[in-house]
Amino acid sequence: MIPYGRQDISDEDVAAVVATLKSDWLTQGPAIPAFEQAVMAACDAPYAVAVNSATSALHIACLALGVGPGDIAWTVPISFVASSNCALYCGATIDFVDVEPDTGNIDPAALEAKLIDAERSGTLPKVLIPVLYTGRAHDQARVHALCSRYGIKIIEDASHAIGGSGEGGEAVGSCRWCDIAVFSFHPVKIVTTAEGGMAMTRDPELATRLQDFRSHGITKDRARLVEPDAGGWYYEQHSLGLNYRITDMQAILGVSQMKRLVPFIERRNEIANRYDELLASAPLTRPPLVRGTGAVSAWHLYVIQLDPANDGALRRAWFDGLRARGIGVQVHYIPIHHQPYYQQLGFERGMFPAAERFYNGALSIPMFAAMTDDEQDRVVAAIGEVAGETC
Ligand SMILES: Cc1ncc(COP(=O)(O)O)c(C=O)c1O
Numbered sequence: 001m002i003p004y005g006r007q008d009i010s011d012e013d014v015a016a017v018v019a020t021l022k023s024d025w026l027t028q029g030p031a032i033p034a035f036e037q038a039v040m041a042a043c044d045a046p047y048a049v050a051v052n053s054a055t056s057a058l059h060i061a062c063l064a065l066g067v068g069p070g071d072i073a074w075t076v077p078i079s080f081v082a083s084s085n086c087a088l089y090c091g092a093t094i095d096f097v098d099v100e101p102d103t104g105n106i107d108p109a110a111l112e113a114k115l116i117d118a119e120r121s122g123t124l125p126k127v128l129i130p131v132l133y134t135g136r137a138h139d140q141a142r143v144h145a146l147c148s149r150y151g152i153k154i155i156e157d158a159s160h161a162i163g164g165s166g167e168g169g170e171a172v173g174s175c176r177w178c179d180i181a182v183f184s185f186h187p188v189k190i191v192t193t194a195e196g197g198m199a200m201t202r203d204p205e206l207a208t209r210l211q212d213f214r215s216h217g218i219t220k221d222r223a224r225l226v227e228p229d230a231g232g233w234y235y236e237q238h239s240l241g242l243n244y245r246i247t248d249m250q251a252i253l254g255v256s257q258m259k260r261l262v263p264f265i266e267r268r269n270e271i272a273n274r275y276d277e278l279l280a281s282a283p284l285t286r287p288p289l290v291r292g293t294g295a296v297s298a299w300h301l302y303v304i305q306l307d308p309a310n311d312g313a314l315r316r317a318w319f320d321g322l323r324a325r326g327i328g329v330q331v332h333y334i335p336i337h338h339q340p341y342y343q344q345l346g347f348e349r350g351m352f353p354a355a356e357r358f359y360n361g362a363l364s365i366p367m368f369a370a371m372t373d374d375e376q377d378r379v380v381a382a383i384g385e386v387a388g389e390t391c
Pocket residue numbers: 053054055056079080082083131157159160183184185186196197
């Protein structure tokens with residue numbers, strides 16, 4: 001089976017992890033700050049807090065921004081449930097903004113309309129969590145301008161998007177257009193630490209809160225201690241944090257992987273361009289071109305659309321046909337508000353029509369830096385066969 005995504009682990013990566021295993025530090029050693037430094041340098045951001053998953057990073061991002069009971073958070077329906085669950089963990093209420101029909105990213109026009117309504121009804125959110133779906137930045141400047149107008153904080157869920165840049169050329173994760181940006185280092189993502197995540201920010205106070213929430217709300221920073229002279233063993237708990245720490249073994253893999261961030265992104269862009277050529281006459285809609293002169297997609301996913309007006313039947317036929325031919329296609333994502341858990345919260349099908357249409361047609365075909373041209377040709381040939389049978 002050619003998977004839709006997978007890690008690319010080099011001998012150098014393996015040697016780095018082995019060296020850490022043989023070192024004095026398995027958990028909280030020098031690899032974690034080194035990994036944070038590598039990501040800060042790549043993203044041009046002054047603060048980074050590495051944690052054990054993007055889910056954890058999203059949770060502490062909400063906590064750091066003071067999201068709690070009585071607050072409202074908005075995200076998009078086309079994402080993994082983590083983008084939305086993070087606000088629920090804090091006791092907040094969640095709602096969704098519909099997506100653009102072509103990119104699957106947040107629709108700024110839908111956001112604007114919803115903000116106007118929310119202001120009237122006194123239900124403005126405290127935080128917006130846009131998702132850089134497939135590694136492509138949304139219209140960050142417009143979303144930022146809208147949120148600034150209403151005093152709303154932004155957490156960018158950039159789980160798919162390390163190594164990419166926005167329409168003006170700013171690196172994703174630089175936090176030019178948000179308060180906090182979050183990355184995932186799951187194996188299918190651009191770079192991996194097995195499980196892992198990171199929260200980026202430009203705000204030193206947010207960075208301190210993120211660091212505290214990562215580890216039980218505990219600090220050893222003498223400048224912040226109530227009793228700074230209590231002794232060398234001394235620490236204080238200042239907030240109710242968690243154990244979301246990443247290990248040195250994972251972080252050193254991240255350090256090693258970050259050395260190949262640029263070639264990973266180049267290869268993913270090469271694969272996307274090649275799909276664009278090879279699928280030019282196939283009966284499907286290819287992902288739209290990236291907007292803006294400076295924009296670069298990280299191409300975490302290459303999502304084709306099949307007959308977007310349909311009820312999902314054609315996508316089902318292609319999914320089954322391609323899986324039967326050894327092509328590990330996947331669907332990203334089942335709209336979050338369709339999940340039974342979210343239906344219990346009061347969400348119903350039909351509430352976010354653009355997201356639902358997008359879902360019905362969406363199919364992720366294999367996209368990963370280590371994919372060979374031969375593997376890509378097999379994907380394209382299988383698509384030709386399935387199209388011949390179904391269209
Ligand atoms: C958009 C998005 N947000 C958050 C997550 C959660 O990432 P992690 O598995 O690192 O917790 C994922 C994982 O697939 C994701 O795709």
